[in-house]
Amino acid sequence: MKHPILFACMAWLMVMGSAAVYGETLSVQVKSGEVRSTPSFLGKILGRLPYGTQVAATGERGDWLGVSGAGVRGWMHRSALTDKKIVFKAGAANVNQYATSDELSLAGKGFSEEVEDAYKARNPKADFTWIDRMEAVTVSQAEMLRFLREGAVRP
Amino acid sequence: MKSTDRREFLGLAGKWTLGALAVPTLSAFLSGCETMGEVAALGSNIATSQGWMTEQQGQSLTRSAQAVGKTFQDITxxxxxxxxxxxxxxxxxxxxxxxxxxxxxxxxxxxxxxxxxxxxxxxxxxxxxxxxxxxxxxxxxxxxxxxxxxxxxxxxxxxxxxxxxxxxxxxxxxxxxxxxRAIRASRITSALTILGAESAKTFGGQDLADLTSVFENSVSDIIETLVxxxxxxxxxxxxxxxxxxxxxxxxxxxxxxxxxxxxxxxxxxxxxxxxxxxxxxxxxxxxxxxxxxxxxxxxxxxxxxxxxxxxxxxxx
Incomplete structure (x- = not known):
């Protein structure tokens, strides 16, 4: 492997699929997707879009996509978005269609909260207390900026 | 084998025995095909038209084979x-x-x-x-x-x-x-089959139990690799x-x-x-x-x- 970084990038692209195109409709594939004023994590947060929100791609800069939707216009990182439509309430008869579709993705189906609850019932020793505590820890943008500045960490 | 002889053979051996042999064999063959969904549909059409399996089983196979094409990348x-x-x-x-x-x-x-x-x-x-x-x-x-x-x-x-x-x-x-990637491909197939097959019409009870088993096994695959x-x-x-x-x-x-x-x-x-x-x-x-x-x-x-x-x- 002569160029491991290049190889890692290619592997990543293969995992995440191809780039978005202008005007394409994309969906937020994370719990809460942050929309920023500039294509950078240092950009001001203009809004947060919930899982499944649809936005239109308006531009592209590196790994950042210009987006517009749900009353917000700004930049989101590519990893927060998918070109699949996320369906929340699939009719029972349509579940098969969604489960095997390349264009649609089912929210709350498959390995879900319901399955986690069933797992907990079967495995009473499994303790999620610390998992929930881990998830409750957040780092605000202001804290991160201060951390970078105080440590003189500069790209 | 004449068709009447075949029917007698099926009667003796039981449709499910042949089905049990045919499904994995066909699925194994299909897993190497790019146009898996189409080939599976063709395969199950032949099987149902020949009376080897019911229409319902045929549909199930078609859907399972579609799921075979899925990998860890299809985990949302x-x-x-x-x-x-x-x-x-x-x-x-x-x-x-x-x-x-x-x-x-x-x-x-x-x-x-x-x-x-x-x-x-x-x-x-x-x-x-x-x-x-x-x-x-x-x-x-x-x-x-x-x-x-x-x-x-x-x-x-x-x-x-x-x-x-x-x-x-x-x-x-x-x-x-x-x-x-540490999750065995068969688990993902199983999950999608449970989710996507006809049983989804009545998702709950047994389906949830089956899906939870697949989930447990997937977690075990990862833990085995990590630890x-x-x-x-x-x-x-x-x-x-x-x-x-x-x-x-x-x-x-x-x-x-x-x-x-x-x-x-x-x-x-x-x-x-x-x-x-x-x-x-x-x-x-x-x-x-x-x-x-x-x-x-x-x-x-x-x-x-x-x-x-x-x-x-x-x-x-």
């Missing part, structure tokens, strides 16, 4: 998140958290910094970091971004740049979805390469990784049940990293950065 970020939560809960059955507030906060700040600079900064539930109260030299990255590192591994770090390297390497495992067998060497080297990229992006000296590995090399005990068992040797990792970091000098962190690192790691 939401599902990845739920798998990761349970993988984390299983890890925490074996290890106690180390909760000293200054160290815990520092690792989350540093980890978030690394995650933001990675090629996959956003996951469904975000990245979160926890120190494990263990002298082992070990770390685990659960799918979706729950990352665990032992005190023993953090003690191999002499600088913030080195600690960032440890966390960036674990973030890379999440980014490259190495955990999900016992380890990822492949090429996956570890790819994570080192991605970590170097992340460190450069954010402004840390990637020689933090080589420094940490040099200390790990002296501390790992042969036959240990930690990185000694699950990772390529630090020597081999350093050798692979060298060409990527040759332009960087030794780690020479600014005094404020080094001071806060020492303060946070004081009791670790």
């Amino acid at each position: 970020p939401e599902q990845e998140y739920y798998i990761g939560r349970t993988v984390g809960a299983v890890i925490l059955q074996k290890y106690r958290p180390y909760t000293e507030p200054a160290a815990a906060r520092y690792v989350n700040l540093l980890g978030q910094t690394a995650a933001r600079a990675s090629a996959r900064p956003e996951t469904f539930g975000g990245y979160h970091f926890l120190i494990l109260d263990s002298d082992e030299i070990n770390a685990f990255a659960a799918p979706g971004g729950l990352i665990f590192t032992t005190r023993g591994l953090l003690r191999c770090c002499r600088s913030e740049d080195a600690a960032a390297a440890v966390l960036a390497h674990e973030v890379a495992h999440v980014q490259l979805q190495h955990g999900l 016992n067998s380890g990822y492949s060497k090429s996956q570890e080297y790819a994570s080192d390469a991605a970590a170097v990229g992340t460190l450069r992006n954010v402004g840390y000296n990637p020689n933090g990784l080589t420094d940490m590995l040099a200390i790990m090399r002296r501390r790992l005990k042969p036959g240990g049940l930690d990185f000694a068992k699950t990772h390529p040797s630090p020597e081999n990792r350093i050798e692979r990293i060298q060409p990527m970091v040759s332009g960087f000098g030794p780690v020479d962190a600014p005094s404020a950065r080094q001071a806060r690192f020492r303060a946070a790691m004081r009791n670790v």
Whole structure:
């Protein structure tokens, strides 16, 4: 492997699929997707879009996509978005269609909260207390900026 | 065989016996085909028209074969998140958290910094970091971004740049979805088949129980890899390469990784049940990293950065 970084990038692209195109409709594939004023994590947060929100791609800069939707216009990182439509309430008869579709993705189906609850019932020793505590820890943008500045960490 | 003879044979042997033989054979054949869905549809049409299986069984096969084409890439970020939560809960059955507030906060700040600079900064539930109260030299990255590192591994770090390297390497495992790749393909097929087949019309009860079993087995596959067998060497080297990229992006000296590995090399005990068992040797990792970091000098962190690192790691 002569160029491991290049190889890692290619592997990543293969995992995440191809780039978005202008005007394409994309969906937020994370719990809460942050929309920023500039294509950078240092950009001001203009809004947060919930899982499944649809936005239109308006531009592209590196790994950042210009987006517009749900009353917000700004930049989101590519990893927060998918070109699949996320369906929340699939009719029972349509579940098969969604489960095997390349264009649609089912929210709350498959390995879900319901399955986690069933797992907990079967495995009473499994303790999620610390998992929930881990998830409750957040780092605000202001804290991160201060951390970078105080440590003189500069790209 | 005449059709009447065939019917008698089926009557004797039982339709299900032939079905049980035909389905896996056909599925195995189909798994090598690109146009799997179409071939499966054709295959099941032939089977149903010949009376080998009912229409309903034929539809089921068609759907199963469509699911065969699916891989770990079809696990949505939401599902990845739920798998990761349970993988984390299983890890925490074996290890106690180390909760000293200054160290815990520092690792989350540093980890978030690394995650933001990675090629996959956003996951469904975000990245979160926890120190494990263990002298082992070990770390685990659960799918979706729950990352665990032992005190023993953090003690191999002499600088913030080195600690960032440890966390960036674990973030890379999440980014490259190495955990999900440890799930056997058959589990994903099973999950999609349960979800997608006709039983979905009455999803609940038995289907939920079946799906939960697939979930348990998928989590076991990942735990087996994380704790016992380890990822492949090429996956570890790819994570080192991605970590170097992340460190450069954010402004840390990637020689933090080589420094940490040099200390790990002296501390790992042969036959240990930690990185000694699950990772390529630090020597081999350093050798692979060298060409990527040759332009960087030794780690020479600014005094404020080094001071806060020492303060946070004081009791670790």
